[in-house]
Amino acid sequence: MHTLTRRLAAALVLVWLVVTLTFVLVRLAPGDPAAILVPSTATPEDAARLRAELALDAPVVVQYARWMGGLLRGDLGESFAQRRPVTEVLGEALPISLGLGLASLFLTFVVGVAIGTIQAARRRSAIDPVLTVLTTSVYAAPSYWLALTLIAVFTYGATVWGFPAALRLPAFGVRDPAGGIDGFAALIDIVRHAILPVSVLAAVGAAGIARYARSTVADLAGAEWVRTARAKGLASSGVYGRHVLANALPPLVVLLALSLPGVVAGSVFVESVFAWPGMGRVMVLAISSRDYPVVMGATVLYAAMVILANLAADLALPLLDPRRER
Amino acid sequence: MSRLAQLSAVLLALLVGAVLLVPAFAGTDPLAIGDVLATRLVPPVSSDSLGNFHLLGTDRFGRDLFVRMMLAGRISLAVGVAGSLLAGIVGTAIGAVAAWRGGVFDQIAMAISDALLSVPRLILLLLCAALWQPGVPTVLAVLAATGWMGVARLVRGEVLGVRAQPYVSAATALGASSRRVLWRHVVPNALGPAIVATTLGVGNAILLESGLSFLGLGIQPPAPSWGNMIAGGRDLIVTAPWVAIAPGLALIVTVLACTLLGDSLRDRLAGERPRDLAERA
Numbered sequence: 001m002h003t004l005t006r007r008l009a010a011a012l013v014l015v016w017l018v019v020t021l022t023f024v025l026v027r028l029a030p031g032d033p034a035a036i037l038v039p040s041t042a043t044p045e046d047a048a049r050l051r052a053e054l055a056l057d058a059p060v061v062v063q064y065a066r067w068m069g070g071l072l073r074g075d076l077g078e079s080f081a082q083r084r085p086v087t088e089v090l091g092e093a094l095p096i097s098l099g100l101g102l103a104s105l106f107l108t109f110v111v112g113v114a115i116g117t118i119q120a121a122r123r124r125s126a127i128d129p130v131l132t133v134l135t136t137s138v139y140a141a142p143s144y145w146l147a148l149t150l151i152a153v154f155t156y157g158a159t160v161w162g163f164p165a166a167l168r169l170p171a172f173g174v175r176d177p178a179g180g181i182d183g184f185a186a187l188i189d190i191v192r193h194a195i196l197p198v199s200v201l202a203a204v205g206a207a208g209i210a211r212y213a214r215s216t217v218a219d220l221a222g223a224e225w226v227r228t229a230r231a232k233g234l235a236s237s238g239v240y241g242r243h244v245l246a247n248a249l250p251p252l253v254v255l256l257a258l259s260l261p262g263v264v265a266g267s268v269f270v271e272s273v274f275a276w277p278g279m280g281r282v283m284v285l286a287i288s289s290r291d292y293p294v295v296m297g298a299t300v301l302y303a304a305m306v307i308l309a310n311l312a313a314d315l316a317l318p319l320l321d322p323r324r325e326r
Numbered sequence: 327m328s329r330l331a332q333l334s335a336v337l338l339a340l341l342v343g344a345v346l347l348v349p350a351f352a353g354t355d356p357l358a359i360g361d362v363l364a365t366r367l368v369p370p371v372s373s374d375s376l377g378n379f380h381l382l383g384t385d386r387f388g389r390d391l392f393v394r395m396m397l398a399g400r401i402s403l404a405v406g407v408a409g410s411l412l413a414g415i416v417g418t419a420i421g422a423v424a425a426w427r428g429g430v431f432d433q434i435a436m437a438i439s440d441a442l443l444s445v446p447r448l449i450l451l452l453l454c455a456a457l458w459q460p461g462v463p464t465v466l467a468v469l470a471a472t473g474w475m476g477v478a479r480l481v482r483g484e485v486l487g488v489r490a491q492p493y494v495s496a497a498t499a500l501g502a503s504s505r506r507v508l509w510r511h512v513v514p515n516a517l518g519p520a521i522v523a524t525t526l527g528v529g530n531a532i533l534l535e536s537g538l539s540f541l542g543l544g545i546q547p548p549a550p551s552w553g554n555m556i557a558g559g560r561d562l563i564v565t566a567p568w569v570a571i572a573p574g575l576a577l578i579v580t581v582l583a584c585t586l587l588g589d590s591l592r593d594r595l596a597g598e599r600p601r602d603l604a605e606r607a
Contacts, residue, residue: 017441025453133330140581142533144540145556145574152567265448269537273560283449284541287456299453303445310444 004315011311018303019071022296023064067296076297081289086297089282094301096174097271097278101263104198108205108263109256113248115206116213117240120221131210138207144269146200151273154196169195172275197274201266205259212255216248223247250320257313260306331590334583341580345399348392370568382572385558395573398550403580405462405545406532409469413531414524416470417477418513421520424478425485426508436482439475447472451534455543465544469531476527477520484516491515522592529584536577552577 058066070077076086115135119128138146151171158168170193175186220226221244229243268280275281279298286294370383370391382391420439424432442450454468488494489512497507532552538544539553547554552573559570 014440014444017437018445021438021441022445022453025457028457136585137578137582140529140533140585141578142536142540142553142556142574144537145570145577148556148560148563148570149567149574152563152571155564156567261446261448264446265537268448268452269540272541283452287452287543290456295453295456299445299449302449303441306446307444 007311007314011307014307015300015304018307019068019300020064022299022303023067026292026296027060027063071300076300077293079286079291079294081286081291081294086293089294090279090297090301093277093279093282096276097267097280100194100197100201100271100276100278101267103194104201104205104267105256105260105263107198107202108209108259109252111202112206112209113213113245113252115210116215117217117245119210119214120217121236121240123218132214135207135210138203139211141204142269143200143204143266144273146203147197147270147273150196150200169193171196174276197270197276200270201263204266205263208259208262209252209255213248213252216251217244220244220247250317253316253320254313257309260309264302264306328590330586334586334590337579337583338587341399341576341583342403345396345403348396349400369566370572383566383568385555385569386562386566391555391569391572394550394555395552395576398552398555398573399576399580401462401545401549401551402532402535402553402577405465405469405535405551406528406580406584409466409531409535410473410524410527412466412470413473413527414477414520417474417523418481418517418520420474421478421481422485422508422513422516425482425489426504426512432482435478439478442472443475448534448537451538452541452543455538460538460543460546462545465535465538468538469534473527473531477523480519480523481513481516484519485512488512488515518595522588522595525591526585526588529581529588532577532584533581 067077074087076090078084079086079089082089115131119131122128154163154167154169154171157163174193175189226239226243229239234242264280267278268284270276271278271280272284279301283295283298285291286298378390382395384390385394420435424435450472451468454471455464458464458467485508494507494511497511498504502510535544536551536553536556539551540557542554542557545551545554547558555573556570556577559566559568559573562569
């Protein structure tokens, strides 16, 4: 329990550091948000009133104290551009990003570990270098380019090559804009909309994981206890399932936590290309309108999620290790 | 070097030659907009109605995509190499000084690096890119500001190890100043992992620059970069997909070659594994 408290404290300090750093960075910005918000026809008095209203006139220390205080109460301030609480703006976007992120993280792990294991188990056959080049290429591809290419295939290509109706996947948005469907049909509709974005994110993630899964599994497959397991006549599936993968799991879980920032980065582009109103898209829009509170809130939320995932991976690690005492 | 790494090196050399020579010797100006109606959106490997052949076709303004792509390659490659190098230099300096001085400087530097590492690099890049005027200097500064942490930690660890070596005490005993011992004797012996991380960082920096440019926060048109060329083909993806797909292929080949070269370098130097599960754009 002692370790848990210490880890939690360390994570909290880290969150505080990120919060402070974000604040400092944003206050270094040369742009004046009021200049963007105030219409060009407004008088200087109007501009001054708006600055006072948004508390942009207060000394930096006061602004920092106000922001930290708000943060502790779960209040991230008000969006300059949308004139409503940041928590509301991010609250609408978060579930969309989380759904997208969790689905692709799950696929990333399953597909990535499967590919890496196949490569490690078939190290002497042609399939290993082929998969290496394939995963490295996908890993080298920008996610927004993969997304655009998929859109080209499923719109332009679908017409040219005559795809059946079931394969004509919708490329934009979360649900059918026409609406008028509910229940099970609505769920199917969302899943169909999610196939392309989730595939892009999972492909890039799995390509990264596979590179590591291959070397981890290959190292373990040469271990003495694996030879013993083979010698006692265990089938290959048993050797890999019970002995190799069980031992490969702890490092791969750490890797999954480490790959989370990648999923976040990918989701910014994927949401932007597929027009999903998630956190990434909200942040990109907020940046172009210098909507500081939203940008800061999103940064802090992203960092908190990454810190939490690392903490969870750290804590789960001993539970997954097959060498622990039962 | 493995055969894949050799192939990558040849590919990169060809690419550097092409981006330097093609725009210089191409008959057309890749930035000039001529007779748009006669030359716009020509598909790859065909000629426009004025009879000019275009290997990869033309964009919506009738500009030759291949020549533009090579011109963009100059910027993308230069920014990638310079951005990664800058991050490597900053990281080496911070890591070396942190390990050498220890104490409060070390603690503050590592705390800042921890905090920066816990924000996804792209989010940090977006945050910084939004703060200053977009352009090449901003992209370089931002790549350095968000990329130094990994190298700093590697160098810090190495310096702590090297410091215990007898030749360091020998240099000190011979009367060398602390600064001289650090930069002349310790740091050169601690650079291995930093070099690997910087090499692997080139592909990453190219991808991140392209991502920023794709979102309109990096290199600004009319200067072409692979990222803003893909952005330019974004709303043509249904009618003229080659405009966005071609620069992406150049990007993939480049990053792939950089990654394979970096991997091979890492295997040769066989140092500590750098954090190279870096995030991608």
